[in-house]
Structures are given as structure tokens and as C-alpha cells.
Amino acid sequence: MKNSTVNPFVIKIACWLILLGLSISSAYATHIRAGEITAKRINNLTLTYEFTFTGYRDSGSVIHFGDGIFRFGDSEIQERGFNIVETPIDNEIEMVQFKVVHTYQAANSYVVSYEEKFRNEGIINMDNSVNTTFYVESMIVIDPFFGLNNTPVLLVPPIDFAAVGAKFIHNPGAFDPDGDSLSYKFVIPKQARGAEVNNYRVMNAPEFYTIPNQGNEALNDFAKLTMDPVRGDLEWDAPGDVLNQGDVAEYNVAFVIEEWRQVAGQWFKLGYVTRDMQIIVKKTDNERPELEVPEDLCVEAGETVSEIIQGTDPDGQQVKLEAYGGPFEVNGTSATYKPDPATFQGPPGFLSFEWETECGHVRVRPYEVQFKVTDNPDVGPRLVNFETLMITVVGPSPKGLESSLQTGKSIRLKWDKYNCVNAESMQIWRRVGEFEIEADECNVGMPANSGYRLIDEIPMLDPDTQNPITEYLDNNDGKGLAPGAKYCYRLVATFPLPGGGESYVSEEVCDSIVIDAPAITNVDVLTTSETEGRILVRWAPPYQIDQVLYPPDYKYDIFRAEGLNPSATKPYQLIASGITDTVFTDIGLNTFANAYHYFVRFYDAGGVLVDSSATASSVRLALRPLLKSIELNWAASVPWSNTVQDYPYHYIYRDQVISTDPDQMVLIDSVDVTSEGFYYLDNGDFNGEVLDEDIEYCYAVTAQGSYFNPLLPEPLINRSQIGCGQPNDTIPPCSPPVVTIADQMDCASMLASQPCGSNNYTQSLSWTSDENPDCDDDISFYNVYFTPSGREEDYSIIATPSDTRFDHTDLTSLKGCYRISAVDRSGNESELTEEICNDNCPVYKLPNVFTPNNDGINDVFSPLYKKGLNIASFNDADCPRFVLQVDFRVFDRSGSELYVYNSFENPEGIYINWDGKNKWGQELPAGVYYYVAEVTVDVLNPKDTKWTLNGWLQILK
Incomplete structure (x- = not known):
């Protein structure tokens, strides 16, 4: 091998280039301090957003922001060329902003991001920061369900220094322009989507402290790093004393501000904004202000x-x-x-x-x-x-509320026009008898346990005239108000979402209904039994009736139904007639398992049917065993009030108190229902004896109520059934073995008998109880779970019947799945049954001929339906059913597109109603044309929701 020598000049040049590269890298990497991305929806019709990147840089650096990539989350990007605006702030920091506008093609969730090389050199809690990309991201959720939405904006710049040993506080000052709720949490800084920075350590890691257990400001504990999830205060108590550049150390932290919106009682996350920021820590003797x-x-x-x-x-x-x-x-x-x-x-x-x-x-x-x-x-x-x-x-309280008696056992309310024009609706609240409410600061809306019930919520403005609505007729949904009851009303104004909000309650007004019909005063459980239960029913006669028109003596019929809320599946039945007394004892009942409802019909001396009382139920007690305790809840559906400030106490009775007579029911406590509600927890505190999980305890409740009428007795005393349970009873019953849906999967035959436009359906479910002797038979009720989508995560309880059938009424779709569980008297729930599903049978049929000649017959091209009589013979089974969207296009013989229709953007909806004109508004000549219809239907299987209909049509003139 030949010897070789290296030119010393070349070595010098190489060294110089290396040093130059290092100095350039160092200069390039010492300007980025922090950043975040916020979004604003700027077009109500299109999915157009304006994104603002806000960054912070060292103003002394020669390197400027903007040499990065902005990603919109849908494969579109924008590189460099940003219109940068730089604004000096403080502490030798500049705020850098640029805006980009982007239109999305479809509703979805998108993660937008900005990345730029590089982070500052020497960040102490990550590795190789000088070669680590600065990266921030935000997520937006575009969903028509939520309407327009913007991300929160961060108003407090991250420009402050921290001091060794002194608590550091930062708050981003997040503000959501839509009024949505915000939450805060730490995240690990990233260098790309899904890629965290290298070897990140939290800022209070022990390695950053000479004496870790004296790291906080008070020098008596380890340092803490927290973020208030509601207020957004980032607190570092306190920065450590391990510094890497003389008296200075630089740390990095990132957190997200999540945006939440409550709809129908559920919270939905609408996106988030990430702030990535650096904190410079210095040694100083200065103390925090x-x-x-x-x-x-x-x-x-x-x-x-x-x-x-x-x-x-x-x-x-x-x-x-x-x-x-x-x-x-x-x-x-x-x-x-x-x-x-x-x-x-x-x-x-x-x-x-x-x-x-x-x-x-x-x-x-x-x-x-x-x-x-x-x-x-x-x-x-x-x-x-x-x-x-x-x-x-x-919101301020509604003013000027007045009431007046009307015919037909009804009361008319009137009030002043509400002060706030942006309020959305007025809630009408009603109860029997007065109830004082103290308007404490911020105690808006109707307080719990007041006994008031929301009976209606009406718009502030008449939808036709847009005039303020300032009156309401309460006739108890057409059934009439209860004779003898003193009804009191209050109003609450509500404000639109997403901000929402309520007003203070209005002043109270009251009116009494005359006693011109029997007034039930007692539905009192005398005996609890599965077969020999007894209930005492008592009523007051129609004291204030016109005896000239309706002469006495009066006779009464008694009607009874099962349950707290009778329904079509549990109708009222006549159980006694021609009674001349005003008290009746109903016998042979299953008061162990059921509550019972009653009303009284009366006749005058001539045998003329005059009127009926209101309905009233027995008090139903429910138990929920807990660890070494039992929870009691009770309810009654009655025309009087069981929440009375003059008689606030309901009384709790229990056995297992007297050792020599454990079956004796003893008064153990009372509950002020005006403050505590119809709830009691027995944990043995009343006598200092912890409940034994091997003993069954039995309870009964006595309620006190009133009509607030001097002609009627008070307090009205009514007892519940005796309910029993064991603490820590965790053995559930068996689930129902068989569940059926009437006419399941016979959708087409059922629809043939439904007229066009009908969209009110009923699903009738029935099931059997488990006869297995190994299963507990103390079933109290069943839970009916339903998912309209068929997805497991969408199941929710829609009914809790006590018998083995349920009618799911007022449905606009037959699509959905059900599961049933059994619940025992201790609140234990069985496993769910296998799901049973029904599905829609979509129909969408298009004709082949129409005649756009303005004769009123077949003038438009539309799917088969009776309106317009576009076919000579018609079957209701041909009606369009369960169709969500239609995209319709017409072509001539050469394939040229002549007409385009989208039901989502058109008031004609899925019916098209095409008048035979092309997309330029010109009438097409008679002849044969071709169409393609992309139809979206409403069915369970997502793979079956898209239909493509190809066909021909003929225009006749």
C-alpha cells in the first residue's frame, strides 16, 4: 500500500468548516422558546378554519421563526412562506404569529401541527435538545352534532423566569370563545406526531436537586410539579439547584388544554391545544411578589x-x-x-x-x-x-309572574317580557304548596329537594310571529289539575348552548283548585305480602261541588293499576263500585313486589257520572345494600306534596333493634326531606351497632304530606311497604333466558300497512324469568338496555319495568338492539342477555317516466310516493323509508352530466322533485336520459348503508 500525506491546509479548512457548522447549529438552535396553535371557524357554510400559530423567541437571536412545516391533518401541508408578525413583549422575548387558512372536505377529527428545527441547546431535562425538532399540535373536532366550534385561545404569554428554590407559577390564561369547559393536564413534549423528545424527565426529578428531600420552597419536602385541572395553574415548588450553564438552567414542559361540551347530560371532548414552553431558571436572592x-x-x-x-x-x-x-x-x-x-x-x-x-x-x-x-x-x-x-x-330572575284559575281544572300563568333577549327558553316549575327558596349568590335554577317539578320548557319567542311568549296554561297535559290542591309556580330562564346558563328563580305564585271532585288523601300500605297485601285508600268528598246541579248522596267507583306510573301495559281496572263511604281497603295484593295506583270516580244521586279524582300511588321503598350499611330511597306519585316545610320529616322504621323481639319494627330515625331528599343511609349510627352482613334487615318509611288546603286534613300520613335486604348482599339474580321482539325482522310486511310519511313505530319486547332454583327469585325490576346504532358503547338504559314485557314507543326507526338484565331488591344486577336486534328495511324506488308540463300530475321526478300521484297505482310499501341522503345525477346518451342534486343541501330532501331542467336552468327536451343515485340508508351494518341505483328515465311532453 502506498504511503500518503495529508495537506495541512486541508486539515485547517476541515476544522474551520466543522467549527463553523457547530456555530451555525448553535445560533440556529437558540431562538425557540414556546408555541401553540389555535383555530377559529371562519365560515358557517364550508369547513373553513383560520389557524394561528403563536410562538415565542429570544429577541436577541439572529434566527427567526417561520422556517417550518404546518400540517393540517388531512395530508395537506404548508411549508415556509408564512406571513410572520413579530411583536416585542418583555424579558427580551418576541411573540411571533402567523395565520393560515384551510378548508376541509369532510367532518372529522384533525390533528394540526407545526414543526421547526431546532429547540434551544442545553435543555436540561431532555437529551440532545440542539438537534431536537420543536413540535406542537392541536386537535379540532368537526361534527355537525356540535355545530360551530373554535379552540380556546391562550392569553398569557410564557415569558417568565424561575428562581432556584422559589415556587414558579404559570397560567396560560385560556379562554374559550364558545363558553365550553376546559381542563388541563401535562403531556410529554414531542418532536413529531407520536414521537416524544428523547429521554424526557419531569422538571422536579430528583436528579436536578443536590438535596432532593429539601427541594420545595419550604426546604422540608421533595419538589412538587402540579397543574390544576380546572384553573390551569402550573406550579413548580420549586426549581432545583443543579444548573448546567453557570447560574442558569433551561427546562422544557408541555401541557394540553382540553375542550369539553356537555350535551344531553354527556360530556364530549371537542379537541385540545398544546402549549410547549421552556422555563429558564436562574440563581437569585430575589423573592416572589x-x-x-x-x-x-x-x-x-x-x-x-x-x-x-x-x-x-x-x-x-x-x-x-x-x-x-x-x-x-x-x-x-x-x-x-x-x-x-x-x-x-x-x-x-x-x-x-x-x-x-x-x-x-x-x-x-x-x-x-x-x-x-x-x-x-x-x-x-x-x-x-x-x-x-x-x-x-x-341571568336575572323572571319578573311579574301572576296566576289565575281557569275552567277545566287549569291555571293560567302570565309574566313580563324577559329582560335578556338572548335567553333561549323559559322553564315552568310547579309543586303543591308554598316552598320558600332563598336566592343565595349563584344558587341559580331550581334547587334540589324543593319539591318543584319541571312541567314544561317553552321557547322565549313564538316560532311563527317571533313575539315574546309571556303566558302558559297548565291543565296537567289535558288531565286537569287535582281537586283541592294548592299549586305554586316559579319560572327559570335558560340560555343557549354551548355556553348555557340559568337565571335565578322567579318569585312564587299560587292558586288552589276547588274541591268539586273527590280528593285522595291516603294510599297507605297496611300489610306487606306477596299474596295478602293490604292498602288503605281514603278520599275527601267533593266539598265545593254545586249540589243543586249534582245532588248528593254520592257513590264512588275505585280503580287500580300496578306500578308507580301506570301505562298501556298496566291499565287501570275497576275493583269496586257503588261505594257510599270515603274509605276502602284493597286486599289480596302483592305489596312485596309492586306499588299500586288508584283513582276514584263518583256519581250523583241520580246516578250521573260527574268527575274523577286525581291519581295517587302508594309509597314505594327501594333498598341498596352496601358494605356494613343499607341505603334507602323512596318515592310516590301523588297529587299532594310530600315535601312540606311545616312537616318536613319522614320517619324510618327497622327491625333487629329489640334483642328480645327482633321482628318488631322500631322508629330509628327521621329525615328532613326538604334538605336531604327521599334518602337515608343506615350504617348503625343511630344506636352505635354496625350492621351484620349475615342478618336480613327490614325497613318501612312513613311519609308526611299536604294539599295546603284548610278543607283537607294535614299532615297526610302514608306508609311504604316493608322492604328487606342484607348488607354486602352481592349475589345477583340470573338473567332472563329468552327475549323476543314481536314481528321481529318482518319489517316489510309491517310497513305495507303504514301510510306514507308515517314514522311512529313501536317495538314490543317480552322475556321470561329464570325458573332455575339456583337463582334468587327476589327480582325487583328489569333493566332494558338499547343501542340505536348497534354499537356496544352506545347501550343505555331506557326502561326499568317490573314485569316481563316492555313497549318501546314513539320510535322513528326500527333499527336497534336490546339486552335485558334482572335487578333484585338489593340492587344486584344480573348479567345481560344476548342482544336481540331489529333493523330497518329501507325503500327507495324511482320511476322511469315523468311529464313536466305543469298539469299537476307527474310534473316532477321523485321517488314513488302518493304526493303528486306520480304513478297510477300505488302501494304503501313503495314509500321512501329509512333514507338519510340522496346524491342524484342525470346524464345524456353521450355521458355528459346534465343535472346534479344533493339532498343534504336542498330543502326538497330525499324527494328530489326535479322539474326536468338542466343545471343551467334550461328545460330538457323530451327523450330518454340516464341517472345514477347514490343513496345512504339507515341500517345497522355500516357496509350496507350505501346503495347505488342506476337506471333510465323518460321525459314526456
């Missing part, structure tokens, strides 16, 4: 919030106070603070905050105002502190 902020506030829309915020500094330095948050961003009258711009002052320093609230600010979630104080030391880093003030804006 302090803030004095008032307690959280609740204000009625229209009131003005005026608060003075004070900032102090333990070192006696001047302080600067700033404010951020939603009140500065809202539409309408936004908040202000002074001095603005903020300046160093004091100490102490003061900030004057003022916000004139209005109706448009009402929402469920409080507004957050982040107050920040910064000190101003002679040397070393400035330190900061944050405090958050929560301000809830609620």
Missing part, C-alpha cells in the same frame, strides 16, 4: 364588577400588575383595568379592574381573570406570581 385578590364572584347580568387588586413585594421592590382573561375578550362590553399599559409602581401596587356585565355574558362556566404581578429587582431575573379570580355571570 405577592397578590391580594378577592374571593370568586357571582354577578347578575347587568351588574358592574369593580375590584381593586393589590400587589406587594417582600423585598420592597416596585411591582407591575397585569390582567388577562375572558372578560377582556367577550363580545359586548369588555372589561378594563388601570393602569393600562401596566407600569412599575409602589410598593404596594394597585390595579383597578372593572367589568360591566350584560345578558350576552351569561353562561354556566365562570369567566377566569388571571392577575399577574411582576417585581423589578436591581439585579437578577424578575419574578412573578399569579392569582385567578372566577366570575360567574347569571
